[in-house]
Structure formats: C-alpha cells, structure tokens
Amino acid sequence: MKHFFTSALLCLSLASAMNAQELANFNFGGRQKPVISPEIQNDSVTFRLKADYATVVKLSGSWMPNPWGGTIDMQRGENNVWEVKIPLPEPEIYTYNFVVDGVAVNDPQNVYVQRDGTRYLPMLIVPGERTENYGEATKHGTVSHPWYHSELLGMDRRLTVYTPYGYEANPKKKYPVLYLLHGAGGDEEAWTSMGRTAQILDNLIEKGLAEPMIVVMPNGNANQAAARTLGIPEKPMQMRWDREAMAKMSEAERDLLMNGYVRSLCTEIVPFIEKNFRAIPKPASRAIAGLSMGGGHTISASVLYPELFDYICPLSAAGDATPEQLAALKKAGVKLYFLACGNTDFLFQRAEQMHAKLDDLNFPHEYFVSEGGHTWANWRLYLNTFAPKLFK
Amino acid sequence: MKHFFTSALLCLSLASAMNAQELANFNFGGRQKPVISPEIQNDSVTFRLKADYATVVKLSGSWMPNPWGGTIDMQRGENNVWEVKIPLPEPEIYTYNFVVDGVAVNDPQNVYVQRDGTRYLPMLIVPGERTENYGEATKHGTVSHPWYHSELLGMDRRLTVYTPYGYEANPKKKYPVLYLLHGAGGDEEAWTSMGRTAQILDNLIEKGLAEPMIVVMPNGNANQAAARTLGIPEKPMQMRWDREAMAKMSEAERDLLMNGYVRSLCTEIVPFIEKNFRAIPKPASRAIAGLSMGGGHTISASVLYPELFDYICPLSAAGDATPEQLAALKKAGVKLYFLACGNTDFLFQRAEQMHAKLDDLNFPHEYFVSEGGHTWANWRLYLNTFAPKLFK
Numbered sequence: 001m002k003h004f005f006t007s008a009l010l011c012l013s014l015a016s017a018m019n020a021q022e023l024a025n026f027n028f029g030g031r032q033k034p035v036i037s038p039e040i041q042n043d044s045v046t047f048r049l050k051a052d053y054a055t056v057v058k059l060s061g062s063w064m065p066n067p068w069g070g071t072i073d074m075q076r077g078e079n080n081v082w083e084v085k086i087p088l089p090e091p092e093i094y095t096y097n098f099v100v101d102g103v104a105v106n107d108p109q110n111v112y113v114q115r116d117g118t119r120y121l122p123m124l125i126v127p128g129e130r131t132e133n134y135g136e137a138t139k140h141g142t143v144s145h146p147w148y149h150s151e152l153l154g155m156d157r158r159l160t161v162y163t164p165y166g167y168e169a170n171p172k173k174k175y176p177v178l179y180l181l182h183g184a185g186g187d188e189e190a191w192t193s194m195g196r197t198a199q200i201l202d203n204l205i206e207k208g209l210a211e212p213m214i215v216v217m218p219n220g221n222a223n224q225a226a227a228r229t230l231g232i233p234e235k236p237m238q239m240r241w242d243r244e245a246m247a248k249m250s251e252a253e254r255d256l257l258m259n260g261y262v263r264s265l266c267t268e269i270v271p272f273i274e275k276n277f278r279a280i281p282k283p284a285s286r287a288i289a290g291l292s293m294g295g296g297h298t299i300s301a302s303v304l305y306p307e308l309f310d311y312i313c314p315l316s317a318a319g320d321a322t323p324e325q326l327a328a329l330k331k332a333g334v335k336l337y338f339l340a341c342g343n344t345d346f347l348f349q350r351a352e353q354m355h356a357k358l359d360d361l362n363f364p365h366e367y368f369v370s371e372g373g374h375t376w377a378n379w380r381l382y383l384n385t386f387a388p389k390l391f392k
Numbered sequence: 393m394k395h396f397f398t399s400a401l402l403c404l405s406l407a408s409a410m411n412a413q414e415l416a417n418f419n420f421g422g423r424q425k426p427v428i429s430p431e432i433q434n435d436s437v438t439f440r441l442k443a444d445y446a447t448v449v450k451l452s453g454s455w456m457p458n459p460w461g462g463t464i465d466m467q468r469g470e471n472n473v474w475e476v477k478i479p480l481p482e483p484e485i486y487t488y489n490f491v492v493d494g495v496a497v498n499d500p501q502n503v504y505v506q507r508d509g510t511r512y513l514p515m516l517i518v519p520g521e522r523t524e525n526y527g528e529a530t531k532h533g534t535v536s537h538p539w540y541h542s543e544l545l546g547m548d549r550r551l552t553v554y555t556p557y558g559y560e561a562n563p564k565k566k567y568p569v570l571y572l573l574h575g576a577g578g579d580e581e582a583w584t585s586m587g588r589t590a591q592i593l594d595n596l597i598e599k600g601l602a603e604p605m606i607v608v609m610p611n612g613n614a615n616q617a618a619a620r621t622l623g624i625p626e627k628p629m630q631m632r633w634d635r636e637a638m639a640k641m642s643e644a645e646r647d648l649l650m651n652g653y654v655r656s657l658c659t660e661i662v663p664f665i666e667k668n669f670r671a672i673p674k675p676a677s678r679a680i681a682g683l684s685m686g687g688g689h690t691i692s693a694s695v696l697y698p699e700l701f702d703y704i705c706p707l708s709a710a711g712d713a714t715p716e717q718l719a720a721l722k723k724a725g726v727k728l729y730f731l732a733c734g735n736t737d738f739l740f741q742r743a744e745q746m747h748a749k750l751d752d753l754n755f756p757h758e759y760f761v762s763e764g765g766h767t768w769a770n771w772r773l774y775l776n777t778f779a780p781k782l783f784k
Contacts, residue, residue, distance in 0.1 A: 051493065051494055053448065056445065101446045101492060104500065143537045230528055
C-alpha cells in the first residue's frame with residue numbers, strides 16, 4: 001500500500017515534468033480554461049492566442065489572397081485571449097501565424113507543424129475530399145535517412161527514403177522506385193514535411209490505387225550535404241550566371257556546375273538505392289518527378305540519361321529541353337510523361353511551351369493544368385494524381 | 393546565348409521562390425543589413441530581433457537560473473532591432489526564446505531548432521569539450537522510422553532506429569543493440585532531437601570510443617501509436633492511481649496497465665528488431681537505458697526479464713525494484729549496471745536509495761552523479777558517458 005502511494009506521488013511529479021516538456025498537451029485539471037486554437041466548427045474556424053500585453057494582434061494565413069502581406073485583425077477577449085473567427089477555407093493544408101505587435105508568432109496550441117526549409121509553421125488542415133490522403137493511413141511505410149557517398153560532389157549526402165508498408169515483412173519482394181525532387185530553397189525533408197509524401201503513398205497503397213513503391217527524396221542543392229538545419233558547412237555556391245567565370249572553366253568543370261547534382265542522382269544515387277534497397281533495377285520500374293527547380297532536374301535527367309526512367313513527371317518545372325533531346329527521349333521509350341502546372345504559376349508559360357513542343361513531336365503525354373500557382377497545395381495534388389499512374 | 397540569358401533570368405525567378413521558402417537564408421544583396429542572431433563573439437553572445445511595433449522585448453534562456461520565469465530585457469536599437477549581449481554560458485546546448493509584449497516568440501534568424509514534444513525551440517550551441525560530440529561527425533549513421541505491430545497494445549507503433557555508419561556497406565556484419573527510452577512527455581523523436589543520439593553515436597564510433605551499434609528508440613506512451621504531431625488518435629489514458637478502478641481489474645488487465653509498454657518492448661520490439669535488422673540476438677549484445685519515466689521502464693524491464701539485457705542504465709530514473717528482484721537480476725548476470733542522476737534532480741533521493749540497495753547486495757554497479765537536475769544537458773552527458781562502456 002505504501003509502495004502504491006509512492007507511485008501515486010510519483011505520477012504527480014511526472015505530471016510536473018510533463019508540464020515542463022509538453023505545455024500544450026497538459027490538462028490543467030479544469031482550473032484554467034484551456035485556449036483552443038485552431039477550432040473548426042461547421043463552416044468556420046476560430047484562432048485564439050493568449051497575449052496579455054499586446055497592442056495589436058493579427059492573423060496571417062496562406063489561404064489569404066496575399067499571404068505575404070494580407071492579415072486579419074484579432075480582437076482581445078476575456079483573460080486577454082485574442083480571437084478571430086473566419087469562414088472555413090476550402091479543404092487543403094494551409095499554414096498560418098499570428099502577428100503580435102509586428103512580430104510573427106507561431107500558435108502555441110497547435111501541435112501540427114510543417115517544416116518549410118528552416119522555418120516551422122503551424123498548419124490548418126481543412127478536411128475534405130481534396131485532403132483525404134494527406135492524413136495518417138492505417139498502415140505505415142518506413143521513412144529513413146541514409147547517406148550516400150558522392151564522388152562527383154565530394155561529400156557524403158543525406159537522402160530521405162520511403163519504403164512501403166510490408167517492405168520489412170516481405171524480405172524477398174522487390175519494388176519499383178520513384179525519385180522525387182524538391183525545389184529551390186527546399187532540401188531532402190521538403191517532400192515528407194510539406195509534400196506529405198508518406199501519408200499520400202500510405203493512403204494510395206492502402207486503397208489499392210497505387211503500386212507499392214519506394215520513394216527516394218535526395219537533397220537537390222549540390223553544395224549541401226544535408227538540410228541546413230543539421231549545421232554541416234556548405235561548399236561556396238558557384239554562380240551559374242557569372243559568364244566570365246564560366247568562360248574560364250574546362251568543359252568538365254562547366255558540366256559539373258550545370259549538371260553535377262543530376263549526374264550524381266543518375267550515376268550515384270540510383271545505384272546506391274538499387275544496391276541497398278530491394279529495388280527493381282529496370283527503366284520500367286524507375287520514375288522521376290520534381291517540382292520547380294526539381295522539375296528542371298527531372299527534365300535534365302530524362303534527356304541526359306534517356307534510357308534510365310520510363311516515367312517522367314516535371315511539375316511546375318523550371319527547366320527546358322530541345323526538340324532534338326525530346327525526340328531522342330521519345331525514341332528511347334517512355335511509358336508516362338506527366339507534365340503539370342498551375343494556371344497562375346509564374347512558370348506557366350514554360351509548361352505551355354513544353355506541352356506545345358511535345359505535341360509537335362507527337363510525344364504522348366498528359367498535360368495536367370490545375371488552379372493556382374507555385375504552391376505545395378498543387379504539388380501534393382500532383383503527387384496524389386500521378387502516383388496511381390506509375391508502374392502499371 | 394539566348395538560352396543562357398533565359399537561364400540567368402530564371403535564376404532570378406528562383407531566387408524569389410527561394411525567398412518565399414527560406415526567408416532566413418536569403419541574402420538581400422547587401423541592400424539591407426541582415427539581422428544576425430545569436431552571434432557568439434569570444435566570451436559573449438548577442439541576441440537580436442527586429443520588432444518594429446513592440447513595447448517590451450525580453451530574452452528567456454534555459455541557462456538562466458529560473459528558465460520558467462527568468463528573463464532579461466532587450467534594448468531597442470537602430471531599425472527597431474532589439475538586442476541584448478550577455479556573457480557566454482558554459483559549453484552546452486541550450487534553448488531560448490524571445491518574449492514580445494508577453495508572448496513567446498522563436499528566433500527567426502536561427503536555423504538550429506530542437507523539437508521538445510510538440511514545441512520547436514531555437515538552440516544556443518556553445519562549443520567546448522562538453523559539446524564536442526553533439527555536432528555532426530564526418531561519417532553518419534542512418535536514422536529510420538519503422539513501425540512494429542503490437543498485439544499487446546493493439547496498434548501499429550512507430551520506432552526511431554539508428555544504424556551506424558557502414559551498416560549498408562557491410563551486409564554480413566551483425567551489431568549489438570541499445571534500447572534507449574524517453575521520459576514522460578516525450579516520444580520516439582525525443583532522443584534524436586533533444587538527446588542528439590545520432591550525433592553522439594556517430595562521433596563516439598568515428599573516434600573508436602564506442603562499438604558500432606544499433607540504437608532503438610520506441611514510443612514509451614502505451615496509449616500512443618506515434619508522436620502526437622502525427623495526429624493519430626490516442627487511446628484514452630488509464631489512471632494508474634485510481635485504486636477503485638484498479639481493484640475491479642483482473643490480474644492480467646492490471647499487469648497490462650502497469651507493464652504493457654515494457655512487455656511490448658521486451659516481447660515485441662526486441663524480436664521485431666532482431667528479425668528486421670542485423671542484430672546479434674544475445675543478452676551480451678543487448679543494452680537498455682532510459683531517462684526519468686524511461687528509467688523506470690529500464691528498471692522494470694530488467695527485473696521482469698532478467699535474462700534479456702546484460703547492460704542496464706537507469707538515468708534520473710522514476711522507478712524502483714525490490715531487493716529480491718535485484719538479487720535475481722544479479723544472479724542472471726549483468727555486465728554493466730550504470731546508475732546516473734543529477735545532484736539537484738527531484739528524483740536524486742531515489743537514485744541514492746537504489747545505489748544503497750545495490751551496495752547492500754554487493755551488486756557491482758557504476759554510480760554516476762552529475763551537477764544539475766532533471767535536464768537534457770545531463771541525459772546527453774550520460775549517453776556520451778555510458779555508450780563507450782557498452783558491448784566491450
């Protein structure tokens with residue numbers, strides 16, 4: 001009995017420790033009304049922030065017409081809890097923050113946070129058909145971070161790899177591989193954090209809509225070993241637009257500068273994956289997709305190594321290829337060319353031109369134009385749309 | 393040439409996109425003086441925050457005597473950049489935040505962030521002998537997040553697993569395994585984020601100080617499938633101190649409530665790891681360590697399954713064992729019993745009592761008492777201290 005009482009006391013001590021570690025999760029036993037934020041009720045959502053000494057508190061959200069400037073005023077209420085209730089935006093994953101007397105503040109009540117490069121932003125997840133594959137499925141694949149050695153770039157570099165549910169339990173089964181590339185400013189964690197890759201693949205595979213596949217998400221910044229948050233010193237960034245410096249280079253140096261990462265991807269990462277994971281080492285079991293700068297990498301990889309990938313998906317792509325290169329790619333054989341872009345994207349004209357170029361060559365392709373611009377809302381939609389078309 | 397010019401323009405567009413994604417990393421071309429924070433210079437560190445409309449800005453840091461209440465005022469300077477310069481604390485990893493008109497704010501200039509449960513806190517990393525194994529080594533192990541199925545707890549549950557550098561390149565080699573448990577309020581990401589497990593092991597192994605080993609970090613909350621940030625609904629938490637409810641239970645139900653997670657660890661996680669990783673399935677190649685609540689789990693696992701682990705390390709432990717249980721454990725054979733606690737820890741008396749109990753039994757053990765309390769500074773120190781003693 002004494003031992004039991006000690007345990008009860010200990011639980012109280014642990015509650016204090018828990019309080020110190022996870023303030024947001026601690027139930028104050030009803031003595032203090034907890035602040036709930038964000039709170040979705042029917043067609044509205046309420047945001048709340050306790051700010052005792054603030055003069056002006058605003059809400060800024062990625063669903064607002066001008067997310068870099070637009071804000072909504074919040075009103076001070078009981079106990080200095082500031083509040084604003086707005087109509088619920090369309091189903092999607094948004095990010096938001098508060099602005100307290102001019103300074104950006106995260107929502108301390110919201111445990112759902114997205115990592116955008118070096119910033120952590122609270123998410124507003126509005127449920128609906130559009131987002132039904134963005135939450136956790138019942139069965140989960142494994143996300144891992146192995147490091148491969150790049151002779152070309154002169155360093156060990158970090159990868160993010162998704163293996164589907166069942167990979168461990170079926171040690172004889174081999175899988176096709178999607179190489180999924182991020183954009184400028186991103187890193188090897190962009191697709192799993194903002195892109196919801198693991199959730200989308202888990203859901204699509206669980207529903208029988210997509211083939212079980214491995215997804216490989218490298219770091220696309222040739223000067224980086226890993227995400228900047230790891231603190232590994234970067235190589236000085238070379239200036240691609242410095243014509244004078246470029247002119248002094250040998251052809252090999254110039255090629256390494258222009259294509260170093262893509263060459264590392266195709267000649268180092270693909271072999272690393274096919275050696276260390278149970279991957280099917282055939283073009284028909286390799287797909288490549290990438291957004292923005294990664295769309296450019298996708299296009300470059302497909303024309304520099306036309307035999308390597310049978311599935312090619314440039315998304316909101318910052319990149320180009322000549323008709324001759326595309327003709328050679330067509331000849332090498334492609335099972336799916338999925339070109340996607342938002343209709344207000346600043347790169348939309350590039351997508352239109354690529355679409356026209358492919359049409360001119362009678363290059364079979366899917367051209368997927370969505371509403372909106374250069375956003376993760378679109379890139380999640382594209383992944384959710386093209387993943388079911390791969391390896392079939 | 394025209395193509396080249398287009399590329400140069402495109403780079404400018406990408407710079408805008410990068411700006412939108414990683415504000416903190418963008419160089420404004422010298423037109424605006426960047427705010428640098430924190431800035432370590434010799435024996436001082438300066439913190440800065442641009443806050444145009446704030447009235448009072450303070451700094452709160454985990455090195456301050458009272459981190460939950462103590463703050464230092466910051467002064468408004470040129471361009472509304474608030475600043476404070478303080479003497480550099482002793483080498484360690486600290487967390488801090490600003491307080492802007494009463495509201496906690498993260499440092500937007502600091503890319504080094506620690507995940508504490510559901511909060512993300514900027515880190516101040518003070519270099520020195522104490523922290524030399526907390527930064528990135530040259531050679532990196534792989535961190536992965538597989539899911540195991542728990543029949544006992546009725547769900548698939550997420551693990552964090554570290555495999556050492558060379559694991560992929562040496563497919564015939566088998567490794568010993570350390571099971572490393574978090575405390576109350578933590579989850580399967582606590583040891584890799586706050587505990588710097590991957591960095592500490594990478595450094596110790598690279599220096600030849602520790603044996604290459606696998607480290608398994610489960611989720612120790614029996615009602616959770618995974619970290620709360622994943623959004624998977626939790627099972628209702630049962631009250632261990634509700635004597636009435638406990639009295640109505642069968643013995644099996646009571647045991648599941650008291651020991652469910654420890655039984656899952658020893659009878660489900662250990663076999664899962666030994667099946668799916670190249671682990672040496674012997675007591676001499678199994679270690680268990682845990683902090684606070686996880687120290688309690690460590691003690692429970694060692695006495696409930698005395699044959700399973702030859703290395704046992706309760707750290708700042710919230711748990712206990714009877715002399716009879718410890719005598720049985722001694723008889724089963726233990727290669728290392730490493731008991732550690734801070735001398736101002738609220739659980740220090742428990743450690744002292746355990747030490748005395750082990751002495752009474754002539755149970756060979758190391759008793760490691762450090763300065764300070766119930767903190768990650770101590771738990772990193774303990775891992776860095778006991779890991780070299782394992783599997784030798």
